[in-house]
Amino acid sequence: MAYDHEITVGWGDCDPAKIAYSGRIPAWALEAIEGWWRAHLDGDGWYQMELDRGFGTPFVHMEMDFRSPITPRHPLVCTVTPVRLGESSISFGVTGGQDGVVCFESLFVCAFVVSGSLETRSVPAEVRLIVEPMLRRLN
Amino acid sequence: MAYDHEITVGWGDCDPAKIAYSGRIPAWALEAIEGWWRAHLDGDGWYQMELDRGFGTPFVHMEMDFRSPITPRHPLVCTVTPVRLGESSISFGVTGGQDGVVCFESLFVCAFVVSGSLETRSVPAEVRLIVEPMLRRLN
Amino acid sequence: MAYDHEITVGWGDCDPAKIAYSGRIPAWALEAIEGWWRAHLDGDGWYQMELDRGFGTPFVHMEMDFRSPITPRHPLVCTVTPVRLGESSISFGVTGGQDGVVCFESLFVCAFVVSGSLETRSVPAEVRLIVEPMLRRLN
Amino acid sequence: MAYDHEITVGWGDCDPAKIAYSGRIPAWALEAIEGWWRAHLDGDGWYQMELDRGFGTPFVHMEMDFRSPITPRHPLVCTVTPVRLGESSISFGVTGGQDGVVCFESLFVCAFVVSGSLETRSVPAEVRLIVEPMLRRLN
Numbered sequence: 001m002a003y004d005h006e007i008t009v010g011w012g013d014c015d016p017a018k019i020a021y022s023g024r025i026p027a028w029a030l031e032a033i034e035g036w037w038r039a040h041l042d043g044d045g046w047y048q049m050e051l052d053r054g055f056g057t058p059f060v061h062m063e064m065d066f067r068s069p070i071t072p073r074h075p076l077v078c079t080v081t082p083v084r085l086g087e088s089s090i091s092f093g094v095t096g097g098q099d100g101v102v103c104f105e106s107l108f109v110c111a112f113v114v115s116g117s118l119e120t121r122s123v124p125a126e127v128r129l130i131v132e133p134m135l136r137r138l139n
Numbered sequence: 140m141a142y143d144h145e146i147t148v149g150w151g152d153c154d155p156a157k158i159a160y161s162g163r164i165p166a167w168a169l170e171a172i173e174g175w176w177r178a179h180l181d182g183d184g185w186y187q188m189e190l191d192r193g194f195g196t197p198f199v200h201m202e203m204d205f206r207s208p209i210t211p212r213h214p215l216v217c218t219v220t221p222v223r224l225g226e227s228s229i230s231f232g233v234t235g236g237q238d239g240v241v242c243f244e245s246l247f248v249c250a251f252v253v254s255g256s257l258e259t260r261s262v263p264a265e266v267r268l269i270v271e272p273m274l275r276r277l278n
Numbered sequence: 279m280a281y282d283h284e285i286t287v288g289w290g291d292c293d294p295a296k297i298a299y300s301g302r303i304p305a306w307a308l309e310a311i312e313g314w315w316r317a318h319l320d321g322d323g324w325y326q327m328e329l330d331r332g333f334g335t336p337f338v339h340m341e342m343d344f345r346s347p348i349t350p351r352h353p354l355v356c357t358v359t360p361v362r363l364g365e366s367s368i369s370f371g372v373t374g375g376q377d378g379v380v381c382f383e384s385l386f387v388c389a390f391v392v393s394g395s396l397e398t399r400s401v402p403a404e405v406r407l408i409v410e411p412m413l414r415r416l417n
Numbered sequence: 418m419a420y421d422h423e424i425t426v427g428w429g430d431c432d433p434a435k436i437a438y439s440g441r442i443p444a445w446a447l448e449a450i451e452g453w454w455r456a457h458l459d460g461d462g463w464y465q466m467e468l469d470r471g472f473g474t475p476f477v478h479m480e481m482d483f484r485s486p487i488t489p490r491h492p493l494v495c496t497v498t499p500v501r502l503g504e505s506s507i508s509f510g511v512t513g514g515q516d517g518v519v520c521f522e523s524l525f526v527c528a529f530v531v532s533g534s535l536e537t538r539s540v541p542a543e544v545r546l547i548v549e550p551m552l553r554r555l556n
């Protein structure tokens with residue numbers, strides 16, 4: 001059920017403490033969530049969702065706990081799991097790990113909006129169809 | 140008491156929805172927190188703290204609520220306020236606003252560690268001296 | 279004539295060699311060029327040029343020589359000078375310095391296009407009016 | 418001989434013109450060059466080269482020609498080819514393409530230095546061994 005998104009951590013992602021700079025980590029979690037959409041919408045990410053499918057999913061909340069430093073010594077595997085579907089929102093848990101160690105745990109909430117606007121809308125049917133079975137299996 | 144850090148939002152910070160990409164926003168809040176340190180430690184940011192002063196302040200937790208989109212139409216003012224000092228940690232509230240509108244509210248927790256290590260240490264005296272009076276005024 | 283754009287180099291911009299990561303430097307030069315436009319078009323950067331003024335200036339060429347490492351010890355001053363105006367292009371020289379030392383020298387060429395398209399167009403009159411006197415003074 | 422490095426272009430990499438922001442592209446070319454090193458040094462990138470192998474390869478020059486816009490519609494394939502080995506430098510050509518169209522062509526020159534210093538050194542034997550046969554095949 002969970003989707004694994006692998007990040008190759010580079011030299012330029014690390015700060016003088018020789019670990020990935022904290023400011024880079026939220027962007028990786030977002031990249032993993034966009035990867036989750038691609039994996040479940042026939043390769044369509046946020047670009048195609050907004051331009052072709054008529055809806056966007058802007059972030060309204062994020063929270064992250066950093067457990068262990070991230071380095072280029074191992075791939076960073078970001079595991080993305082949808083954890084809740086609201087009337088017009090979706091929540092994802094993202095856990096980042098390296099070499100079997102949990103590096104961060106995080107939660108992200110996105111609203112569904114009409115493309116090119118900030119007007120919220122209900123969850124698109126195509127999304128509900130994909131996510132509801134996943135949530136049933138979670139419970 | 141509060142420290143204001145101004146960000147100039149650029150074209151490259153915006154996504155095709157014509158607003159700042161969410162993945163960029165946590166990095167701006169961190170940039171504002173580093174600015175807070177510079178403003179209170181004689182111009183020293185994280186680089187000088189780590190290399191010259193012997194301590195680092197890695198992030199252990201962050202949470203952000205996104206209230207309103209950010210665009211290049213106005214400067215983004217990030218207001219940084221220390222809100223708690225623990226045995227070996229410090230917490231900052233960061234509020235981002237544009238043209239009088241709150242764009243995001245956020246909270247960040249940092250641990251104090253010995254430079255070049257992950258070993259936590261107590262709050263450095265020079266930091267306690269600066270932050271405690273601020274917290275007293277908050278209460 | 280020249281426009282100076284100051285960058286505050288942060289901890290997160292530096293790599294484990296304790297200097298700014300090379301991959302960050304071109305983005306700073308671009309940020310400085312966008313600052314040049316703001317300084318000369320009543321505060322309008324690329325966002326307002328594209329959305330309000332009807333033209334864009336995509337990059338078609340860049341070249342950079344890196345002379346000396348960049349650190350957070352001093353501000354990075356990027357000096358931007360328009361050096362050529364073609365039929366439908368503009369070239370900028372950007373020199374980056376810290377504490378009196380040249381860190382990089384660079385050249386950027388941008389095409390003028392109609393907003394929302396890749397169709398090149400002649401230099402907008404408002405731009406020609408600003409840049410031609412600068413070029414005359416260069417020669 | 419050439420090494421192909423695939424970049425997944427995301428929503429957050431694109432600007433309001435709906436194409437990848439130019440400031441992001443040099444960083445992708447660098448990421449591809451670091452991938453080349455990993456592919457040829459048993460998985461070691463710049464981090465391991467600096468920390469474990471005792472040498473660094475800072476950039477001294479880059480030049481890029483942007484031929485065609487980059488979008489999230491297709492993967493961006495960056496083809497990296499070493500094109501010259503000097504006494505203490507190496508040059509790479511990097512061509513970026515999407516769906517058979519050339520998006521950028523570029524050249525990068527790196528110096529070899531002793532880790533933790535700016536002192537140049539001759540090409541490490543392990544690198545010469547890998548690169549010289551590639552250059553012979555080029556000619």
